[in-house]
Amino acid sequence: xxxxxxxxxxxxxxxxxxxxxxxxxxxxxxxxxxxxxxxxxxxxxxxxxxxxxxxxxxxxxxxxxxxxxxxxxxxxxxxxxxxxxxxxxxxxxxxxxxxxxxxxxxxxxxxxxxxxxxxxxxxxxxxxxxxxxxxxxxxxxxxxxxxxxxxxxxxxxxxxxxxxxxxxxxxxxxxxxxxxxxxxxxxxxxxxxxxxxxxxxxxxxxxxxxxxxxxxxxxxxxxxxxxxxxxxxxxxxxxxxxxxxxxxxxxxxxxxxxxxxxxxxxxxxxxxxxxxxxxxxxxxxxxxxxxxxxxxxxxxxxxxxxxxxxxxxxxxxxxxxxxxxxxxxxxxxxxxxxxxxxxxxxxxxxxxxxxxxxxxxxxxxxxxxxxxxxx
Ligand code: COD
Ligand code: ZN
Ligand code: ZN
Numbered sequence: 001x002x003x004x005x006x007x008x009x010x011x012x013x014x015x016x017x018x019x020x021x022x023x024x025x026x027x028x029x030x031x032x033x034x035x036x037x038x039x040x041x042x043x044x045x046x047x048x049x050x051x052x053x054x055x056x057x058x059x060x061x062x063x064x065x066x067x068x069x070x071x072x073x074x075x076x077x078x079x080x081x082x083x084x085x086x087x088x089x090x091x092x093x094x095x096x097x098x099x100x101x102x103x104x105x106x107x108x109x110x111x112x113x114x115x116x117x118x119x120x121x122x123x124x125x126x127x128x129x130x131x132x133x134x135x136x137x138x139x140x141x142x143x144x145x146x147x148x149x150x151x152x153x154x155x156x157x158x159x160x161x162x163x164x165x166x167x168x169x170x171x172x173x174x175x176x177x178x179x180x181x182x183x184x185x186x187x188x189x190x191x192x193x194x195x196x197x198x199x200x201x202x203x204x205x206x207x208x209x210x211x212x213x214x215x216x217x218x219x220x221x222x223x224x225x226x227x228x229x230x231x232x233x234x235x236x237x238x239x240x241x242x243x244x245x246x247x248x249x250x251x252x253x254x255x256x257x258x259x260x261x262x263x264x265x266x267x268x269x270x271x272x273x274x275x276x277x278x279x280x281x282x283x284x285x286x287x288x289x290x291x292x293x294x295x296x297x298x299x300x301x302x303x304x305x306x307x308x309x310x311x312x313x314x315x316x317x318x319x320x321x322x323x324x325x326x327x328x329x330x331x332x333x334x335x336x337x338x339x340x341x342x343x344x345x346x347x348x349x350x351x352x353x354x355x356x357x358x359x360x361x362x363x364x365x366x367x368x369x370x371x372x373x374x375x
Pocket of ligand 1: 046047048049175176179199200201202203204205206223224225226229244268269270271272275293294295296318319320366368369
């Protein structure tokens with residue numbers, strides 16, 4: 001491409017600090033060795049973008065380019081990149097897969113130790129940045145940075161996907177969808193005929209419910225305090241919906257009674273430590289499994305009676321639905337194209353980059369499932 005090897009000037013949303021986000025012109029340097037430069041075509045606004053922007057995450061370096069759920073096309077590649085080429089369709093990976101660390105080598109783990117979640121160094125693998133704005137260095141975000149027309153990614157943080165994939169529709173596979181869906185099919189390994197309960201019917205909870213359905217669950221109970229979420233949940237396959245506000249006893253007791261002793265699988269997709277305990281308590285003794293998907297504020301802790309585990313329940317959790325990202329994202333895209341599941345219900349709003357602040361408002365007010373910015 002004509003731009004290969006050159007600095008690209010483009011538009012990006014810069015987070016200057018907590019609650020300070022504006023669209024600016026930036027410079028994006030060419031990719032160095034084992035990096036690729038990607039033109040982003042669609043990117044969703046997701047929970048951890050909001051956590052950083054609203055200041056919930058305190059050890060964060062500004063200014064930075066947020067965004068981690070996206071789809072795009074490779075513009076150019078750096079030296080030593082052999083498996084990716086300009087024109088390839090890709091999804092950035094906020095949990096990378098280096099293939100070399102102990103977690104990557106362990107078939108049961110997807111938590112590549114090169115991940116930047118929690119540490120937030122905000123730099124490329126070589127310790128430098130590819131972004132500048134108004135002469136200032138700009139940090140990246142968990143290996144991705146997608147609220148920009150162009151980004152630069154380490155090779156370990158890119159999945160090449162099908163040439164025919166519709167990039168405008170599949171960005172939720174970069175985070176929210178795969179997180180919820182994988183929690184069901186991959187982390188819990190939901191079995192056909194089972195009974196599941198999903199706490200929280202936002203994009204992640206709905207995706208967990210889609211996973212339960214694809215895995216053949218016969219009963220999928222949705223729990224949410226906002227009844228506006230029930231219709232969409234039923235449309236995607238949730239069989240019953242309950243609001244804890246309508247119950248005269250704790251939700252875990254209601255669920256235990258409704259299911260004759262407890263559910264096979266429960267998913268906490270809210271990020272509330274009290275609900276996490278309820279999600280464990282409502283699983284059936286002897287074989288129930290509870291999966292923690294929600295991200296709670298780091299100061300919040302939970303405690304429970306260890307007898308809940310001694311009596312044969314399992315408590316699990318994983319990032320990104322437990323998927324080994326580089327290996328599995330292309331397969332998830334292929335499954336989408338084979339119509340194994342639908343993503344259209346998850347995207348409720350579409351906006352241009354200039355209206356990104358509006359997108360964050362929709363997320364905060366609980367009005368959107370997912371807002372996707374299209375370039
Ligand atoms: N009881 C029942 N329902 C509740 C309660 C409650 N006490 N409180 C809130 N809810 C409902 C809300 O009404 C809403 O419908 C739903 O819970 C939460 O949905 P959203 O839309 O706010 O959030 P999602 O679906 O986008 O999910 C985000 C999580 C809240 C699960 C968040 O913790 C997350 O993203 N977790 C994944 C962690 C992760 O992997 N992060 C990395 C990148 S984001
Ligand atoms: Zn996310
Ligand atoms: Zn690794």
